[in-house]
Amino acid sequence: MKIKILFFMPNLEGGGAERVLINIMRQLDKNIFDIYLVLVDKSGDYLELVPNEVNIIDLNTKNISKSFFKLRSVLKEIEPNILFSSLFTTNIMLYLSSLFLLKNSKIVLRSPNSPKLVLENNQMSLLMKFLLERAYNKADYILAQTPEMKYEINKYHNINDDKIITFLNPLDTEFIDNKTLNISNPFDTHYINVVASGRLHKQKGFDTLIKSFKYVIEKNDKFRLYIIGKDKGEEDYLRTLIKNLKLGNFVKLLGFQDNPYRFYFYSDLFVLSSRWEGLPNAVLENLYLNKPIVATKCIPFMNTLIDDGKNGFLVEIDNETELANKILKYKSLSPDKGYKGEDINKLFQKINKGNLK
DSSP states (O other), X not given: XXXXXXXXXXXXXXXXXXXXXXXXXXXXXXXXXXXXXXXXXXXXXXXXXXXXXXXXXXXXXXXXXXXXXXXXXXXXXXXXXXXXXXXXXXXXXXXXXXTTSOTTOEEEEEOOSOHHHHHHTTOXXXXXXXXXXXXXXXXXXEEESSHHHXXXXXXXXOOOGGGEEEOOOOOOHHHHHHHTSSOOOOSOTTSEEEEEESOBSGGGOHHHHHHHHHHHHHHOTXXXXXXXXXXXXXXHHXXXXXXXXXXXXXXXXXXXXXXXXXXXXXXXXXXXXXXXXXXXXXXXXXXXXXXXXXXXXXXXXXXXXXXXXXXXXXXXXXXXXXXXXXXXXXXXXXXXXXXXXXXXXXXXXXXXXXXXX
């Protein structure tokens, strides 16, 4: 009998948690798992990437807070062996909806961001923190993306260390390889083409990156910056910033791209300017593609991913001058392809058996 695993998400908009979910579903062995994907609203750019074998259930409520009864009904009908959620809001709703149901099911909740930085940046209310901690205590396992995140979940949410599992984000390397076959170069090769990607949101620090690029252009006007990502409240501000700094010919906002790997593959440099993160997929993907990287010290684990001065440079958060100086020195870097992620099949099989160590 197959293991029934149910994933719960709001939608499949182009974000990091959604990308990880897609990677997991695409890599699960369909001979071992029956996969159910429950969406609050069946929408988003990643829908077309969901494998055909996945059973998609649309709650059609448009709002997580209104999904309680429909989600509870779905859980009762399917009786999954494993329940999985990967956002703070869905972690809470999955906990509430599963109360007094499914006594034999394993609940797995993944932390999408650094608890320390989320709380320091006032991204979570006291009520949400209280409910999340109730959810974490109810869960069988909590997935932390890095060892440091495991420590933070224990410290800031007072969760038993034994139930927190460090599991690095899996990459779908076969998918990336296919997306970089028979592709054309989107850039003018007369320039030095720099790529950044992520939601247009304060978290990603694109304002700092754009300001730093003013200094870069003053030193070398051959640089060009391309920012990939869907607007999450900052597009107008960033466009105004670009205009005011007279960078219209040098910085472009490309919006969501269904194949960002084409841009990564042909870029000269990838930049992560984030103020906080969980474990940024774009950095992992660019490491795999053998790209030099300049990244902020947005999480301690960056020191593990980036060998400063070799495959990339690490800079302080919101330091425009340091960021610009490292971008200008990118040619001194020697990237080394390597990151592939972990085996998600083994993880969920162990979770189902309840013998995860």
